[in-house]
Amino acid sequence: MVAFWILAPVMTICALGMLFARKAVHAALLLAVVMISLAVLYLVQDAPFLFAVQIIVYTGAILMLFLFVVMLVGVDASDSVVETIRGHRLFSVIAGLAFGLTLVLGVAQVSFGTAIGLDKANKDGNIPDIAQILFTRYVFGFEVTSALLITAALGAMVLAHRERLTPKPTQADLAAQRLRDYAEKGTHLGPLPPPGVFARHNSVDTPALLPDGSAAEGSISRVLAARGTVKSAPAIAADIKELDMPGTGPQEDS
């Protein structure tokens, strides 16, 4: 019971955090905390097999799948705060709270009696006993599960597969495209400028500076710009002024 009273507040807080986390990655990590705590609660309640399955299947496989999809979908897929239906958020919270209150009050009024415990049911050990039931009474359900898993695997492959409709561009095609861009739009032919041209700012979030002191757009990654973590040019203006001062050169800076 000690484990329950320690883990229950942690789980509730983490689950509430999922509601308020702006980024999907944060929600996934909070969900991982909830799932591992649930696994410990399974262990406390004499279910060591489900403890292992919960850790391996849920936190190991399903959450990693979630994180993969979050990475594929990208960082700019954060939640919009605009309500599409007016009052929708308020009413859904009210409906959810009413549902939860009914559920909790109803459960609290039922007396479940004293728990019998699994000591008798687990007399050969939890896993042999589960196998005994699974392969006798529930064997048909177990077989049907295999059909479900095959269908799910096939469905995922069909959905995630993409036919290539156009031939893959070769290096010659890319070079020709680059020259065409140069001829028509005047795009720079060579590689993009590297970020961070100063000795003290060589991180990728510092834009390179053009001769007139403005930041070069092409020198920073598009993803960093979307995240808004790019250092602005005015923030490094003091360093530029220092370099401009007579008598001090870039060599003496270190």
Next chain:
Amino acid sequence: MSTTPFIVLSAILFTIGSIGVLTRRNAIVVFMCVELMLNASNLALITFSRANGNLDGQIAAFFVMVVAAAEVVVGLAIIMTIFRTRRSASVDDASLLKY
């Protein structure tokens, strides 16, 4: 060890999951909240299994986990397909079947 606190915790987690499904707009987070609801029901199943002294509840929880794994695979593939065509993971943007 009493039964009621576990069931109340399960009800609270289920409620939080359902509120998340109703309020969040990002399809991935909505999916995570569905997983939270499945986990909450698993906790209730295992608690009842201990309260009744037989292993049927644990078998049911095991089947719920199997179905959840299959559901997540297909669901995330659908979300990725929608993202690929619409460049958005918001549930509001997938409204082509509305009219």
